Amino acid sequence: xxxxxxxxxxxxxxxxxxxxxxxxxxxxxxxxxxxxxxxxxxxxxxxxxxxxxxxxxxxxxxxxxxxxxxxxxxxxxxxxxxxxxxxxxxxxxxxxxxxxxxxxxxxxxxxxxxxxxxxxxxxxxxxxxxxxxxxxxxxxxxxxxxxxxxxxxxxxxxxxxxxxxxxxxxxxxxxxxxxxxxxxxxxxxxxxxxxxxxxxxxxxxxxxxxxxxxxxxxxxxxxxxxxxxxxxxxxxxxxxxxxxxxxxxxxxxxxxxxxxxxxxxxxxxxxxxxxxxxxxxxxxxxxxxxxxxxxxxxxxxxxxxxxxxxxxxxxxxxxxxxxxxxxxxxxxxxxxxxxxxxxxxxxxxxxxxxxxxxxxxxxxxxxxxxxxxxxxxxxxxxxxxxxxxxxxxxxxxxxxxxxxxxxxxxxxxxxxxxxxxxxxxxxxxxxxxxxxxxxxxxxxxxxxxxxxxxxxxxxxxxxxxxxxxxxxxxxxxxxxxxxxxxxxxxxxxxxxxxxxxxxxxxxxxxxxxxxxxxxxxxxxxxxxxxxxxxxxxxxxxxxxxxxxxxxxxxxxxxxxxxxxxxxxxxxxxxxxxxxxxxxxxxxxxxxxxxxxxxxxxxxxxxxxxxxxxxxxxxxxxxxxxxxxxxxxxxxxxxxxxxxxxxxxxxxxxxxxxxxxxxxxxxxxxxxxxxxxxxxxxxxxxxxxxxxxxxxxxxxxxxxxxxxxxxxxxxxxxxxxxxxxxxxxxxxxxxxxxxxxxxxxxxxxxxxxxxxxxxxxxxxxxxxxxxxxxxxxxxxxxxxxxxxxxxxxxxxxxxxxxxxxxxxxxxxxxxxxxxxxxxxxxxxxxxxxxxxxxxxxxxxxxxxxxxxxxxxxxxxxxxxxxxxxxxxxxxxxxxxxxxxxxxx
DNA sequence: TACTCGTGTCATTAA
DNA sequence: AATTAATGACACGAG
Numbered sequence: 061x062x063x064x065x066x067x068x069x070x071x072x073x074x075x076x077x078x079x080x081x082x083x084x085x086x087x088x089x090x091x092x093x094x095x096x097x098x099x100x101x102x103x104x105x106x107x108x109x110x111x112x113x114x115x116x117x118x119x120x121x122x123x124x125x126x127x128x129x130x131x132x133x134x135x136x137x138x139x140x141x142x143x144x145x146x147x148x149x150x151x152x153x154x155x156x157x158x159x160x161x162x163x164x165x166x167x168x169x170x171x172x173x174x175x176x177x178x179x180x181x182x183x184x185x186x187x188x189x190x191x192x193x194x195x196x197x198x199x200x201x202x203x204x205x206x207x208x209x210x211x212x213x214x215x216x217x218x219x220x221x222x223x224x225x226x227x228x229x230x231x232x233x234x235x236x237x238x239x240x241x242x243x244x245x246x247x248x249x250x251x252x253x254x255x256x257x258x259x260x261x262x263x264x265x266x267x268x269x270x271x272x273x274x275x276x277x278x279x280x281x282x283x284x285x286x287x288x289x290x291x292x293x294x295x296x297x298x299x300x301x302x303x304x305x306x307x308x309x310x311x312x313x314x315x316x317x318x319x320x321x322x323x324x325x326x327x328x329x330x331x332x333x334x335x336x337x338x339x340x341x342x343x344x345x346x347x348x349x350x351x352x353x354x355x356x357x358x359x360x361x362x363x364x365x366x367x368x369x370x371x372x373x374x375x376x377x378x379x380x381x382x383x384x385x386x387x388x389x390x391x392x393x394x395x396x397x398x399x400x401x402x403x404x405x406x407x408x409x410x411x412x413x414x415x416x417x418x419x420x421x422x423x424x425x426x427x428x429x430x431x432x433x434x435x436x437x438x439x440x441x442x443x444x445x446x447x448x449x450x451x452x453x454x455x456x457x458x459x460x461x462x463x464x465x466x467x468x469x470x471x472x473x474x475x476x477x478x479x480x481x482x483x484x485x486x487x488x489x490x491x492x493x494x495x496x497x498x499x500x501x502x503x504x505x506x507x508x509x510x511x512x513x514x515x516x517x518x519x520x521x522x523x524x525x526x527x528x529x530x531x532x533x534x535x536x537x538x539x540x541x542x543x544x545x546x547x548x549x550x551x552x553x554x555x556x557x558x559x560x561x562x563x564x565x566x567x568x569x570x571x572x573x574x575x576x577x578x579x580x581x582x583x584x585x586x587x588x589x590x591x592x593x594x595x596x597x598x599x600x601x602x603x604x605x606x607x608x609x610x611x612x613x614x615x616x617x618x619x620x621x622x623x624x625x626x627x628x629x630x631x632x633x634x635x636x637x638x639x640x641x642x643x644x645x646x647x648x649x650x651x652x653x654x655x656x657x658x659x660x661x662x663x664x665x666x667x668x669x670x671x672x673x674x675x676x677x678x679x680x681x682x683x684x685x686x687x688x689x690x691x692x693x694x695x696x697x698x699x700x701x702x703x704x705x706x707x708x709x710x711x712x713x714x715x716x717x718x719x720x721x722x723x724x725x726x727x728x729x730x731x732x733x734x735x736x737x738x739x740x741x742x743x744x745x746x747x748x749x750x751x752x753x754x755x756x757x758x759x760x761x762x763x764x765x766x767x768x769x770x771x772x773x774x775x776x777x778x779x780x781x782x783x784x785x786x787x788x789x790x791x792x793x794x795x796x797x798x799x800x801x802x803x804x805x806x807x808x809x810x811x812x813x814x815x816x817x818x819x820x821x822x823x824x825x826x827x828x829x830x831x832x833x834x835x836x837x838x839x840x841x842x843x844x845x846x847x848x849x850x851x852x853x854x855x856x857x858x859x860x861x862x863x864x865x866x867x868x869x870x871x872x873x874x875x876x877x878x879x880x881x882x883x884x885x886x887x888x889x890x891x892x893x894x895x896x897x898x899x900x901x902x903x904x905x906x907x908x909x910x911x912x913x914x915x916x917x918x919x920x921x922x923x924x925x926x927x928x929x930x931x932x933x934x935x936x937x938x939x940x941x942x943x944x945x946x947x
Numbered sequence: 948t949a950c951t952c953g954t955g956t957c958a959t960t961a962a
Numbered sequence: 963a964a965t966t967a968a969t970g971a972c973a974c975g976a977g
Contacts (some may be wrong), residue, residue, distance in 0.1 A: 787955085810965065835966095840955060842967055847953085849968090 789833045796826050798833075805830050806837030900925060 473551070793802055800818050808816060813834070817827065897915055900908050912932035918924050 836956065838966065839957080839968095843955070843969080845967085846969055 086088050464843060789829075789836055792829055798822075798826060798830060802833050802837060805833045806841075896923070 104658065142770050787802075790802055793805075798805070799822075800816060804816065805813070822830070895914055897910065897913075898907065900913075900915075902908060908925065910928075912928050913925050914928050916926050916931055916934070
């Protein structure tokens with residue numbers, strides 16, 4: 061866990077980075093700088109929530125649905141942060157009339173609004189682009205805050221990278237999303253991989269789980285239900301603003317918060333089982349109703365969960381834990397961890413304890429929102445003086461529609477991603493955690509966004525998701541149980557859960573088909589179940605009772621085929637257990653990729669081709685670089701020593717190796733994608749191109765050193781330091797009094813190099829050394845490039861494997877679908893057969909015995925009645941054929 | 948102390 | 963034939 065977390069934090073590549081934004085919009089990022097995001101917490105939270113909301117709007121708009129009411133909840137959360145209503149009008153103007161009815165705005169948010177409005181003009185598509193804008197804002201926030209806590213150089217690095225990404229042309233979006241395009245150079249490789257893995261995990265979650273927007277939709281939906289069920293007040297209650305909320309909340313922030321959490325959890329739980337497809341927008345009445353409900357609860361001084369007896373205990377437990385955490389001074393982090401642990405515990409209904417793993421992004425989304433609030437609370441100890449009274453937070457939490465629910469579930473919702481930490485209350489740490497949360501958010505948002513943006517059928521995402529959850533009641537249970545695997549938010553368990561859940565998703569898909577959805581995967585995939593699933597009883601009997609089939613088997617061929625298919629499918633399922641990835645893929649396919657693309661580049665061949673292409677591209681670039689001398693080299697972005705032009709004369713500075721420890725830490729793995737480098741001339745100046753580049757420049761004697769020398773030397777005697785940093789060749793060159801720099805020796809084109817040599821009277825030893833230096837220097841660069849390439853290849857392969865797995869899952873799923881439809885068709889035919897056969901009468905007016913006669917399709921399409929024996933023979937023949945074919 | 952990782956170097960090969 | 967890039971193998975130092 062520590063490692064993962066570490067990786068996450070260490071990774072300078074933030075998901076919010078502009079690289080995820082549509083390129084066309086990137087130029088507009090600048091104006092945002094004026095907004096001045098720097099302060100963490102409030103900004104982050106508000107923006108995050110707002111981001112959710114707007115993303116929702118955006119997605120909805122993409123689908124031509126208009127803003128979905130559910131997204132207003134996000135806004136509501138933001139708005140409820142506030143006590144001031146001065147800017148309500150603006151909010152109304154910006155976000156729609158319903159928003160105005162909610163509450164006043166927090167001053168901070170109010171301050172943001174004007175900026176929002178003014179920024180809006182930068183875009184032509186109104187809210188949609190505005191949403192993107194907000195994403196960018198989020199980027200700013202994250203980056204800034206993150207950078208603030210980092211070393212200055214890192215900041216440069218990050219910024220440079222971001223810009224680099226901005227300008228980088230990726231072969232495809234996937235690369236970008238994968239983080240594959242990430243420039244690992246500035247990242248410790250270990251961290252990089254870790255982070256990447258994490259991101260992938262998150263991505264996997266995102267894939268097959270309900271996106272943020274959907275979650276919101278679910279949540280919203282849930283509320284009306286609750287209202288209907290009972291605690292429902294009259295619609296006449298006016299929506300008061302936070303003032304009322306605060307009053308109701310009182311000092312008992314912890315309780316409220318927990319209540320809110322529970323609400324989330326419950327909502328989550330409902331996702332699968334209760335909620336209906338939320339395709340349609342909620343009516344304004346619904347929204348109002350929700351608001352009223354919330355308000356009422358608040359007015360009553362209790363969350364809705366209060367009314368639920370069974371859950372009260374849990375709530376209190378939660379509160380205890382929370383308060384304990386606070387007392388210990390662990391702050392929100394500890395609370396988060398506890399919450400996480402709580403996930404394992406309780407099924408509110410059965411009392412059964414199980415790991416409530418986070419089934420999906422939805423949870424995380426809700427979670428992250430919630431976490432934001434909690435983080436806010438922890439970050440700003442809401443004392444009397446705090447500008448952010450505890451009441452507000454609790455209010456916020458309460459604002460979220462909440463009903464009684466198992467603590468476990470809710471907790472899972474709250475902090476699935478929250479790293480468990482014992483560290484004491486540490487603002488920076490907290491913020492970093494928040495950042496990671498937001499990273500998750502960003503991932504998910506970005507994914508959604510990206511898909512929506514680039515995917516013509518983006519709408520499917522939403523639609524499918526909406527449909528999926530409602531249609532798969534099993535889903536919920538399954539995922540919950542599965543969650544047990546990873547409920548703890550320890551990284552490891554989290555991962556496992558993530559992995560597991562996808563499989564669950566897959567299984568659930570299957571389960572849908574199954575009459576009896578059994579308790580476990582194994583059962584589910586057992587042959588029995590499958591046969592049950594795919595073959596109606598009659599058919600089964602028919603097939604099995606070959607000895608004395610009551611019905612002939614005119615469809616024998618088809619049946620057999622289906623059987624075989626099914627069997628093979630079973631084998632597949634059993635053999636691979638519908639491995640998580642596949643399952644997730646399956647789900648994903650369900651969700652987004654509705655295409656019947658059995659053939660569409662999903663085959664291994666296509667994959668391999670893509671792989672080949674990618675690798676080839678990299679290789680080609682390198683090869684091209686190699687073809688021409690140094691100039692081309694640098695141009696390629698391949699690792700190379702800095703050219704003389706860039707590095708002034710370093711002769712004097714020879715000793716200093718221009719690479720700083722700090723840099724090395726973060727940038728050790730500087731693998732520079734040539735293509736990327738190509739677009740980032742300024743990267744050089746940023747100074748984060750160290751590793752490979754550094755080697756070239758830095759290692760090389762004089763050049764690179766200069767910049768770094770100053771920093772490094774501060775602690776050591778310059779001379780010592782320089783000596784230390786100097787490469788062996790540099791030392792040798794110095795010892796031999798070579799009159800020019802190693803850089804020149806290494807990087808000069810042959811002709812110039814020879815010229816240079818000719819200018820000096822050099823001894824044989826000197827010449828020999830110079831040639832060695834040149835050879836070694838070039839080889840060093842070559843080695844670096846080679847390694848980079850190798851790494852590239854590995855990453856590509858990794859991605860390809862993922863793609864393949866996804867494709868495989870998709871195919872599997874499609875197969876299931878086909879089998880299902882085949883089964884249905886068979887059933888129809890069977891029915892028809894029986895009907896026809898039953899109506900047949902012999903010359904005596906008696907019905908034919910199914911034991912003696914059978915209907916059979918003739919080659920010309922007609923149906924004929926033949927003796928049973930004949931039919932059996934034919935059936936056997938067909939069987940044999942099939943077998944032969946198979947073999 | 949053993950192990951891993953990043954890096955530099957050498958030898959070799961191919962272009 | 964000379965030069966260079968690519969790459970496997972090895973050594974070394976740092977963590």
